[in-house]
Amino acid sequence: MNTIEKFEKCIFFLIYIMHWVHSEGIYQNSSHICDTCKCSDGNSFIMDCSDQNFQHVLANWPMNNKSLIAKFSNNNLTTLQLLPTSNQRAKLVFDHCKIKYIEGGVFSNMKNVEFIDLSYNFLTTEEIDGNNFKGPYNNSKFHPLPSLKYLNLAYNQIHSLPRKFFENMPNLEELDLEGNDFTVLDPQTQLSIGTLTRLTVLNLANNELTEVEGEVLRNLSNLKKIDLSSNQLDFVPESLEYLGKTLQVLNLSENYIFQLNDKSFMGLNIRELHLNNLPRLESIGPNTFATLHNLKKLHLFNNLNLKDIDVEAFGKNQTLDELYLNNNSLKTIPFKLIYWSQLKILNIDGNPLECDCNLYNITKAVSTSVIKNMNYPICYDDEDKSIDIYLLNENNCKVKGHRFHIAQVSRHFDTMRTILIILSTLLIIGTILTIVIGHLRYKKGLSLRSYPFVAQVSYNPITTEYI
Template sequence: MLFFSTAVVLLVTALSSPVRAGKCPRVCSCDSTKLTVSCIGKNLTEIPPTIDEITLKLDLKNNNLQVLPRGAFMLAPYLTHLNLQRCNIAKVKEGAFRTLGRLVSLNLAYNKIDILYQESFDGLSSLKELHLDHNRVEEIQPGAFTQLGFLNMLALTNNQLVYIPNMAFQGLQSIKWLRLSHNSLNNLAHEAFTGLFTLNRLSLDHNELQFFPTQTMSRLPEVTRLDMSHNPMIYLGEESVSMAKLTHLYLDHMSLQDLSDQALSRSPLLSHLDLSHNQLRYLEPLSGPKQLTSLNLTGNPVYCNCYMRPLRQWARAGGVKLLGACAGPPHLSDEPLQAVAPLDLRCRSRGETLQDEFEENTGSTAPPPTAKPKQKVKCPLDCDCDIEAQHATCEGRGHTKVPRGFPAKTQLLDLRSNHFHYLPANSFPGTSQVVSLHLEFCKIHEIEAGAFRGMKNLFYLYLSDNDLTSLDSGAFAGAPELTYLHLEGNRLVQYPGSALALLPSLFVLHLERNTISKLEPTGLLASVTPKLRELYLTNNTITAVAKGSLGSAFLETLHLDSNQLTEMPTHALSEAPNLEELKLSHNSIRWVGPNAFKPISQSLKRLYMDQMGMEKMSRDALAGLGPGLRTLTVRGNQLEELPDLSPLTGLEVVDLQDNPLLCACSLLPLRRWIENASLEVDATCGNPPEVRGQKVRDVQVFMSCPESNSPPDENIVVAPKPPKEKKPKASLSKAPGVKARPAKPKAKAKPSKQKPQRKPVAPNVTKNKKTL
């Protein structure tokens, strides 16, 4: 109502004003009734100078502005909504938005902004939504948001943030939701969120936080929802989560193998706790939350013996719903936790202990260490060691050899940004307790066999951004528990299969930004890394994925984007039957043939095919994909038609933008699907010329199409001759090994029946220690 009143006042003012209104820019479309201007995808390099002064909404997405100069919008002071997505903006100069005191929504997503300066958002005193997701932000300067006192939502997802400094968000006096997902955060200053007294939702999922930032979070008195999923945490100690109003906590898809019964003792209002897909074998009753209604343990290797009985009795007494199933013993395997009676949870004998269960898997018989009196800190020269936190760092100290003499209990060792060049055998003596080792930016070009020997608890190894061209087959000997391995940003020319053969627990492998050209069928995943779940190969030079190279029943995530593929790797995908996420964007795949994803149709949830120059998709390209698919993107291709999307009833995200769709009757099924879809779908006509640039949903050309769309009677055989599918030019390769078949009625997609997958067990970390 307020917006309508404002629009009326502005319109009346404009009509009565002697000043002549600006003309609609030649390449744009304007609506004088709604006071909107749309200049989408016009390759503009500057803001059009003739925008009408009373414009309320300006859409400039998909242009090439690069730099926003000072006073860029001074001719449109009444703007309330401004969209600058995908404009290649790398720099926002001081005062660029200074005249936009009425703006409530600003979208700067999918640009190239790397630093948020103190003056970047000056003048936006009414702003309520700011979208900065999918940029390159790696630094937030103090005071960057001091002018945004009315901002409710700030999105900084999918950027390159590693650290949040003190008072980074100072000035956000009305913020409700702060989104920091999908960055590389591994550290938060204690005062990072100070001053956010109205924040009630915080998203920190998909980062690199190795311990729960207790002190930082305690500065957030009003937060009710906190998402920390997909961070590599191993353990939560006593009073880790101290948030008085927290109701929903998401700690799923982490590496938790232990949780103190007092971890949540200072979060009394917690009602929903998600611990799914971790490595918990048992859990004690949780002290503190008195209103807990749901505890999700799905995907954990829960061992249903007498040590789970107290939790089951506690859950029954408190009305807590337990989600998940038993992983053992055999007679209770796959039994829902909620259905197991407490009397069925028993041990073989009175003398059995939980430690026995862990010893079966780790081979360790050493008792947990007892507390010792404080002693003088032992630490190498020019390094810092924290006995209590069990951390040691020599970051950026100019070392040319790996220092020795770290405290025996060190669990996180940070040696990044030194100049080692070469790691000889036995480079890390006395570090058997180290769980996480950082060696990024150390100019390492060779690793001798046995360099990590003795690091029996090493779980995370970061070798990113070095000069490795190959790996010795014994490079990782002596580190059998290694689960997360980062090798991105090196110069590896082939997949290091022989070196990985010594890592039976490898779970996540990062190989982005190397020069790997082909994936060969040399037992790549099946025998070399049998437990591998996530494989990242973005930004290599891969031209082919050979059949037999992806043989893994466990692989769930595969990123092949920004490579040099020219055809769909359908045959290779048939050996990864549980694949959930596939990225193929930024390859040169012009043609996607029938049944391209059939081998993974029962498991696939997220499919990305943006910017591939794709000219044609077979009508059966998505055959078999049904309600299980959640995300589908084909942005920025050359598609005139699309396959039938109606079977994809589970879609939550779909991106069809920047395709020259042919808006004719052949596209009517898509138009109807868009009208009935419960999510927002952006699709634009490319032809015929008279409707170019208009949304498929809005054009009138479909009004003249035949209305005979009711399905034929099942007893009547209708067999019209199917139109021949127009394939791309002869230079383009055909989908390998797949013959085109006549169209046939589609059966309903069967729900996915995946067997529960057991996660790798992390090295044991005792409760009386802080986690990494």
């Protein structure tokens, strides 16, 4: 027997001793547990032990041959101890349990655990490693947890992941890291997440991230949904291009993104996009969404400074199922923006919309089912009186001189300002050049007039007369 095998046997022996101690007294009494917890027996055996002030896990699971769903929310466990043995498929919930520590191999007696929720606890980087999630010990070695598909570590105090953290979770499909302390995704974390080639859902929301490094996403060839909301991103991360073939849902809400243009979503093929609560976003540029040929749901609401969406923001043949533009600062919505007749859901409430021809044509184009589900949006006429948009008529397509002029100037103010700055700059440069050239010519004139020879020497021909 080599040294490694001896070491592994020692570990197994220690775990056995810990389990023995645990089963001899340091556990929550599991006798008649369904008198304490709420149990229901249907397709699965569900045991809800939430809010019971438990300080330890159970010594044994109730006898049952069905898959197990065990909930221990809002208890006082502090340390998550070695769990009792079960060969059934299991989902385990330990959120809000004040857990600071996890025993090594805590799930090793549950080889078919599929779902683990450890959210809203006090776990730190220093207290988690791959050993916490080792599977069963058999044939002188620990095996992985092949059935584990979902792991929730949201709202703990984790700032980095060990490089081999997921080596015992080879088939993980959903990972939730929301609300931790990942201000940056350091190289160890990048390599760690990068090993999850089967991952389909990744939540990195609310972590103060300013960037998403390419190494995190490069190998996630099956990722379908990523949540990057509530971070500190200034731009749409270029690294998302690695997910172009598979990504379907992208959430970038509650960031500091201030520019969206034709390069923002280049290479992506998403079906659902969330761009809500972006306080610095003022306009949507041309062709911003044109490359998203499969886009069906666009959430673009609560952007208090969003005043303009370019009429060419979408592609010519692009169709949406759902469009949410509520609670922005839009005064007009271009009628030629999309095919309104294809929409199933439309929300434009809470905008200071003008009662113009664009809005009238939109109300005529959307289907009656959409109109019935809209929350009575209003617009404002020339006298700033509110009108139900369904009451608009062809008279709203007449140009209203002063109001139209002000709106046009407002929409093109940035362009006019840029042109004026350029012209002013050119005028200043031209004036300076004129002054410099004039001054140089003046100095040259003075130098010619003060030439050192005061008189010219003239030569007269000598006339010779012949006698």
